[in-house]
Structures are given as structure tokens and as C-alpha cells.
Amino acid sequence: MTITVIVVALALCAVMLFYMAVRSRRKKAGQSFHPVDLSAFRTLIDRDDELFMKEKLPRSKFVRLKRQRIRVTARYVGRIASNASAVLHVSAAVRLSPMPEVASAAAQVTELAAQIRIQCLVALAKLSLEYAMPSLQLTPALLVPRYQTLRENVRRLGDLQTQNQIPLASAI
Amino acid sequence: MSGRLIIHDLWIGSIVLQVALAMALLEKRTWRNFPAFAAYIFFCLFEAGITYALFGNKVAYFWAFWTCETIGIVLGLAVVREIFTNVFSPHPALRKLATMIFRAAVMALVLLACGVIYTQSANAKGMANAVLLAAEAARLVEVGVIMLLFLSSTAFGLHWRQNVFGIALGLGMFAAVDLVTVTLIGHVSPATQLAFRLARGISFSTSLLIWLGYLLLPERATSSAEIPKQAQLEQWNQAVMELISR
Numbered sequence: 001m002t003i004t005v006i007v008v009a010l011a012l013c014a015v016m017l018f019y020m021a022v023r024s025r026r027k028k029a030g031q032s033f034h035p036v037d038l039s040a041f042r043t044l045i046d047r048d049d050e051l052f053m054k055e056k057l058p059r060s061k062f063v064r065l066k067r068q069r070i071r072v073t074a075r076y077v078g079r080i081a082s083n084a085s086a087v088l089h090v091s092a093a094v095r096l097s098p099m100p101e102v103a104s105a106a107a108q109v110t111e112l113a114a115q116i117r118i119q120c121l122v123a124l125a126k127l128s129l130e131y132a133m134p135s136l137q138l139t140p141a142l143l144v145p146r147y148q149t150l151r152e153n154v155r156r157l158g159d160l161q162t163q164n165q166i167p168l169a170s171a172i
Numbered sequence: 173m174s175g176r177l178i179i180h181d182l183w184i185g186s187i188v189l190q191v192a193l194a195m196a197l198l199e200k201r202t203w204r205n206f207p208a209f210a211a212y213i214f215f216c217l218f219e220a221g222i223t224y225a226l227f228g229n230k231v232a233y234f235w236a237f238w239t240c241e242t243i244g245i246v247l248g249l250a251v252v253r254e255i256f257t258n259v260f261s262p263h264p265a266l267r268k269l270a271t272m273i274f275r276a277a278v279m280a281l282v283l284l285a286c287g288v289i290y291t292q293s294a295n296a297k298g299m300a301n302a303v304l305l306a307a308e309a310a311r312l313v314e315v316g317v318i319m320l321l322f323l324s325s326t327a328f329g330l331h332w333r334q335n336v337f338g339i340a341l342g343l344g345m346f347a348a349v350d351l352v353t354v355t356l357i358g359h360v361s362p363a364t365q366l367a368f369r370l371a372r373g374i375s376f377s378t379s380l381l382i383w384l385g386y387l388l389l390p391e392r393a394t395s396s397a398e399i400p401k402q403a404q405l406e407q408w409n410q411a412v413m414e415l416i417s418r
Contacts, residue, residue: 003287014344021337085331088263
């Protein structure tokens with residue numbers, strides 16, 4: 001009987017998931033880029049001052065502040081992930097360009113955006129762990145240089161695409 | 173109108189929809205990009221024809237129906253693999269990781285399916301119940317893999333092409349409803365069994381409509397209009413700065 005309940009619950013979860021997928025697809029149709037202030041993000045994930053705070057502040061206050069910081073960092077990571085996803089979508093279309101250099105640059109951008117997306121998942125997992133255990137220090141350090149490289153590659157792709165007059169790189 | 177009559181009408185309606193879908197597949201030459209899906213649809217049409225022809229002969233109908241269902245489930249899994257390839261092939265970095273996750277998940281689902289067979293085999297007396305149990309196990313794997321496909325593409329932020337999304341959605345909806353049907357149909361009264369058969373028929377027709385809709389509607393082009401204007405960017409940057417300084 002238990003296994004029957006599990007199987008039926010799984011099927012119902014599947015139906016819910018499909019409904020949510022349709023809804024999120026409709027929302028994504030109007031998806032846009034969210035700018036990210038990388039220097040601010042760098043400051044947020046730089047944990048050198050954390051040791052100082054840990055020493056000087058009472059534990060309860062330190063935990064509260066650290067959790068606040070993690071929440072803001074997670075929002076940044078979410079934005080980066082969302083931008084990487086949007087870049088994946090746009091570059092996938094540009095990959096079909098008849099100009100080989102444009103197609104090649106788009107392929108590079110796609111690959112990088114995919115890697116960033118994975119990094120974001122790892123970063124969010126690390127942040128969740130830190131949120132649960134504030135004494136941990138698991139900085140998502142790789143994200144900033146990778147995202148910077150993505151911006152540069154997107155800018156290069158925009159330069160190659162003569163018809164694309166809108167500065168995509170500045171949008172992210 | 174009795175339940176049996178509604179099921180019969182639904183069956184006829186689904187055959188009409190399958191013919192329309194087969195024609196749409198031929199017209200759009202979909203078999204070039206989705207050979208497994210085209211094979212699945214043509215096989216469903218073949219199954220509908222053969223089971224309709226054998227409807228009067230109970231024994232022949234039973235064997236024809238369950239043989240076709242088995243082949244249909246195998247083809248369904250081939251369609252899932254085709255969708256996976258289609259979604260992840262442009263992203264080699266993600267594909268490697270996704271393949272690893274999928275292998276592990278398929279193994280877990282097969283183990284769960286084996287658990288279903290092991291725990292329920294004692295109650296499954298007779299050929300019909302054994303067949304239902306096998307169908308339940310196979311559908312369980314199919315639904316699980318389709319769910320994982322949706323979850324992983326969401327986690328990786330992938331955008332599905334319209335027709336790929338439609339194929340996965342239609343297949344997933346039908347497989348999920350069929351999983352509930354084959355799981356519960358052996359445990360309920362004949363009147364409720366009829367309701368489950370009706371739900372299965374409706375879900376299959378709905379899936380056919382989803383496939384038809386997603387195949388026939390034109391793909392939404394990616395336009396540069398999605399890229400925001402400079403003024404908007406400044407506003408957003410301001411909002412982010414406010415968020416940090418909070």
C-alpha cells in the first residue's frame with residue numbers, strides 16, 4: 001500500500017511539475033537581462049572582513065549579519081544565473097548565423113554561459129550550507145572572473161554581429 | 173450517455189486526432205528531426221487501428237493491446253532520449269553532468285520499479301494483473317525520467333524549442349495519468365475503473381492536442397526587443413544598489 005501511495009504521489013507531482021513548466025515558459029517569454037554590479041558582488045563574497053566581524057561581534061549578531069549577507073549574495077547569484085540562462089537562449093539563436101566567426105563566438109559564449117550556470121548551482125548550494133551553518137566559509141570565488149569573461153565574450157559577439165546595434169554586454 | 177459509450181467516442185476521436193497528427197508530421201517532415209517521436213505517433217496510429225479491428229475478439233484484443241502497449245512504452249522511452257539529446261546537445265558542458273545525473277536517476281527509478289514489482293507481485297494473480305504490474309513499473313521509469321528532464325533543464329536554465337517542449341509535455345501528461353490508472357485500477361470497484369479508463373482516454377486525447385498545437389504553431393523567434401534599453405538598465409542598477417545598501 002505504501003509503495004502505491006508513493007507511485008501515485010510521484011505521478012501527481014509530475015502533473016504539477018508540467019503545469020509549472022508551462023507557466024514558467026510563459027513567464028520566460030518576456031525574460032530580460034538583469035544588470036549585475038560585479039564590484040559590489042565581489043565585495044559581498046570577499047570574506048576577509050568576516051573574521052574581524054566574528055571576533056568583534058557577539059555570536060548572535062554575527063549570525064544574523066552573515067545570514068543577511070548570504071541572502072543578498074544569493075540574490076546576486078540568482079541574477080547571474082538568470083542572465084546566463086538568457087545568454088544561453090540568445091547565443092543559441094546566434095549560433096545558427098551564416099558567418100562562421102559569429103557562429104564560433106556564439107558557441108564559445110554558449111559554453112561559458114553553461115559553465116556559469118553550473119557554477120551558480122554550486123554557489124547556491126554552498127550559500128545554503130553557509131546559511132544553515134554560519135561558521136562555515138565556502139566562498140563562490142570562481143563566479144566573478146567567469147562572469148567577467150562572459151561579459152567580454154558577449155561584447156565581442158555583439159561587435160561581430162554588425163546588425164546587432166543594442167549593447168547586450170552592458171545589459172548584463 | 174453511458175461511460176462505456178463516452179470511452180468509445182473518445183477512442184474514435186483520438187483516432188481522428190492521431191490521423192491529423194500523422195498528417196501534420198508528414199507535412200512538416202518532423203521525422204527528420206524527431207525520428208523516435210514520429211515512430212511513436214505512427215505506432216500509436218497502428219495500435220489504434222489494430223485494436224479497433226480486434227475489438228470483438230477478447231483474447232486477441234488482450235494480446236494485441238498489451239503487446240502494443242509494451243512497444244509503445246519502449247518507443248516512449250526512446251522519445252525521452254531523443255528529447256534529452258535535443259535539449260542538451262548544444263551544451264557539451266551541461267550534457268556531461270546531465271548524463272551522469274540521468275544515469276544515476278534511471279538506476280534509482282529501475283530499483284523503485286523493481287520494488288513495486290516485488291512488493292505487489294504476491295497480490296498480482298492472473299495474467300492481466302501481472303501485465304498491469306509490468307506496465308506500472310515501466311511507466312514509473314518513464315514518468316520519473318521525464319520529470320528529471322524538466323527539473324534538470326530548469327536547474328540549468330535551458331530554453332526548450334517550442335516543438336521539443338510540446339513533445340515532452342504531451343508525453344509526460346499522458347504517462348503520468350496512465351501511471352495513476354495502471355497503479356490504482358486493480359484496487360478499485362468496476363465503476364471507478366470505468367472513470368480511470370475515461371481519464372486515460374481524455375489524457376491521451378489532450379496529449380494529441382498538445383502535440384498538434386505545438387507542432388503547428390509557429391516558433392517564437394528570439395528578438396533583440398528582449399534586450400533592455402539603457403535607461404532601464406540604469407534603473408535596475410539603482411535598484412540593485414539600494415538592495416545592497418539595505
